[in-house]
Amino acid sequence: xxxxxxxxxxxxxxxxxxxxxxxxxxxxxxxxxxxxxxxxxxxxxxxxxxxxxxxxxxxxxxxxxxxxxxxxxxxxxxxxxxxxxxxxxxxxxxxxxxxxxxxxxxxxxxxxxxxxxxxxxxxxxxxxxxxxxxxxxxxxxxxxxxxxxxxxxxxxxxxxxxxxxxxxxxxxxxxxxxxxxxxx
Numbered sequence: 275x276x277x278x279x280x281x282x283x284x285x286x287x288x289x290x291x292x293x294x295x296x297x298x299x300x301x302x303x304x305x306x307x308x309x310x311x312x313x314x315x316x317x318x319x320x321x322x323x324x325x326x327x328x329x330x331x332x333x334x335x336x337x338x339x340x341x342x343x344x345x346x347x348x349x350x351x352x353x354x355x356x357x358x359x360x361x362x363x364x365x366x367x368x369x370x371x372x373x374x375x376x377x378x379x380x381x382x383x384x385x386x387x388x389x390x391x392x393x394x395x396x397x398x399x400x401x402x403x404x405x406x407x408x409x410x411x412x413x414x415x416x417x418x419x420x421x422x423x424x425x426x427x428x429x430x431x432x433x434x435x436x437x438x439x440x441x442x443x444x445x446x447x448x449x450x451x452x453x454x455x456x457x458x
Contacts, residue, residue, distance in 0.1 A: 278303050279316075285332040290315065290322035290369050293410030298323060298332075306333065311367040311374065311418070324369045324414070355428060356386055359398055362422040368405065368415060373454050375402060375415065379446025382437060395430035398423050402434060403442045412436050 281302045289296045308315035312327040330337050350361055364374045375381055383401040404412045416434040423432040452458045
């Protein structure tokens with residue numbers, strides 16, 4: 275059973291599915307519906323909203339505990355850079371679907387190139403799509419993917435482009451994603 279939480283302070287949020295920035299006032303009752311990828315999808319009387327990790331204290335969650343949960347594992351830091359990038363992308367979620375963007379089949383391309391400025395660093399270009407072209411959360415999800423990639427050592431720059439060709443279908447969901455969605 276989900277428990278109602280009263281916001282302890284005013285918090286910036288993103289309205290779902292429009293992607294509009296909103297303010298949820300202190301004292302607003304919310305119910306957490308999803309806590310994946312370090313963000314929180316909450317149900318309010320006005321609909322769904324996404325609260326970022328930096329504002330977990332407004333939900334009564336200790337930010338230090340949350341930081342420990344979302345920290346990149348030490349083993350992954352020794353992995354090849356491309357594996358680290360794909361792992362970072364697997365930490366990005368559509369706030370309405372409990373499957374990461376990689377297993378949803380939303381990431382079409384991920385190219386790493388040696389930086390022209392510093393050969394010890396790389397740039398990353400990701401091409402991704404959304405489950406629906408009209409989704410207002412697209413720029414928010416793309417920005418989340420970019421910021422996750424930029425936390426990786428030796429990444430100089432990252433761009434995430436939203437593309438619509440080919441059109442996404444459920445056939446693009448991985449077996450792991452289908453299992454999480456109960457489609458198998």
